[in-house]
Amino acid sequence: MGRSPFTLAAAVTAALPGAEVTGARALTAGGDGRFDSAIASLSDGRELAIRVADDDEAATELAAEALALRALTAGARAMLPFRIPEYIGETRVSDGRALVTELLPGFQIEAAHVPAGRGAAESMGAAIAAVHAMPTSVVRGAGLPARSAQETRDEIGRVVDAAASTGRVPARLTVRWREAVADDDLWRFESTVTLGGVQATSFLFVDDADLGPQVSGLVGWHALSVGDPAIDLAWLSAAPEAADDVQAAYARASQRTPDAAIEVRARLLAELEFARWLVHGDSLRRADIVDDAAALLEALADGLHSDDLTVISSRGEGVDSAMDALDSVPASAVAAVDTSMQTDAYNPNELWRDEDLDAPERAEAVDGDDAQNDAAHRAEAAALDTEDLSSLRPSTSDGGGSGISQGEDEGTSPEDEAQRAARAALQRWKSSDSE
Incomplete structure (x- = not known):
């Protein structure tokens, strides 16, 4: 953290005139380091979170979140079975934009650790369905982005074409993705309010003695929009144990017309994170990013059990999920990539x-x-903001970075490490709600 918690907490009074700050402490959640963050305790017992942007991209994200939180009126919040952070105010700390919001209590569960069955998985599915059930007027009235099914389809097609034009996408994946874009049945969905890509760490839980962990709050509203509901389910590729139960709970709680293709689109969107990373590197003429993304795509292609992404397919019938597909990725597919580079994060x-x-x-x-x-x-x-997927690969450097290090445990085989790395690469690790 570049600024001390006390410096940040003192700035709260500028965003909330009359506030009496009685304490400050660091706010840490294993984030991507693009914000300086702190928690300020007030004399009235409230706790507030303050985040300060360290660059223009982070400042844009804070501005988007501020707009989204203000758009979520009391009436909109009353429709949800969990809490959303209250917008408190904005200010500047030195030359950085600062956003002050209510701090919600609760604990988080990483995607790979979300257990199957009742409790967290079912509560998460119901929470996502509640967001998607909100009236689109909440988003449209605030001037936030809105895409139709066809606009979403066209955008995906452009991503696939741009990635293929680099010459670094395995032919098997290009065919797989283009056939998915061409499948009319896949794109017959009703656009809904979405968070624009929910993360497992977006959910805050309280422990219920009878029901297990229950969602008590939801953070990360900067990408609030109207679009494909599948985008908020793409993270399930990183939660193999809980995916089925989250999907089932979502379907039960959904108030919309059943969407038979939503799971397939969610898998497609998860896979396309690799393609976006490749296009980003190619646009910047960054050979290291391009090579890293190409290796991830090769690993994905080698592990897939089918070339189809069709509505009639399911995890057990013809099309395995991206997570199941990567079980067969050989260690050689990922072990040779040097991920010591440092890049910005992208949106x-x-x-x-x-x-x-x-x-x-x-x-x-x-x-x-x-x-x-x-x-x-x-x-x-x-x-653009960039999300660094390189940290999700096995680290070949001695610097002890945030990636998964090879041979970290004596009992872990290279094959297991390769699978762990490929699984991790499917998750959007950059939670914009942490510093």
Whole structure:
């Protein structure tokens, strides 16, 4: 943390005039380090979280979350069976944007540790369904993003084409993804309110003596939008034990027309995180990112049991989930990649927005239309938030980084390490609600 908790806590009074701060402590949740964060205790017993952005991308994220939290009125919050952080105010700390919100109590469970059965898994499924049941007017009225099924489909198609154009995507995956985009049955869904990609760590739990862990709060609202509900289920690829129960609870609690393809789209979106990472690296001309993403894609392709992503398929019939598919990834597929690089994090939702492209302005010095478009594309991607997937691969350096280190336990085989790395790569590890 660059700023002390006491410095940050003192800034709370600027966002909440009249507040009397009686204490401060660090706010840590294993985040991506893009925010300085602290908890301020007030004389009235409340505890507030303050986060300060360390760069322009983080500041944009804080602004988006502030807008989303303000859009969630008392009436909207009353529709949900859990709490949402209250927006308290905004200020600046030095030259950084700061957001102050209510601190919600509760504990978190990482995706791989969410147990099957009653309790956490079922509560998470019901919580996601409650978000998706909210009226879309809550989002549209605040001017937040909204995409139709066709717009979502078109965007996915652009991601697949851009990744394939790099020449680093295995043909098997390109065929698999393009067939999914072309499958009309896959894209007959009703757009809903979504969090834009929920994380396992977005859920806060309290322990119920009879029911087990129950969702008591939900954080991470910066990507609030109207779109494909499958995006909030893509994280289940990293929760193999709980995936079926979360899906079943979601289906039971859903108030919408049954969506037979939602699980398939969720798997597709999880796989496409690799493609987005590849396109991002190619746009920045970062050979290290491109090589890392290409190795992840090779591992995924080698582990898949089927080339299909169809509505009639299921985990046990023809199309295994991405997590099950990666069980057969050989150690050699992932062990040779050096992941000691450091990159910024990216926001996958912002990679493909037609209105963002402005080739004439970004490529004035380049001759020819093709060169102009290429320069604009690379300049646009370079300016985006990036989610560093390299940390999800086995680390080959001696620096003791945040990735999964090879040979960490004497009893762990290289094959197990390869599977762990490939499984971890499917999860969006960057929780924007931690510092």
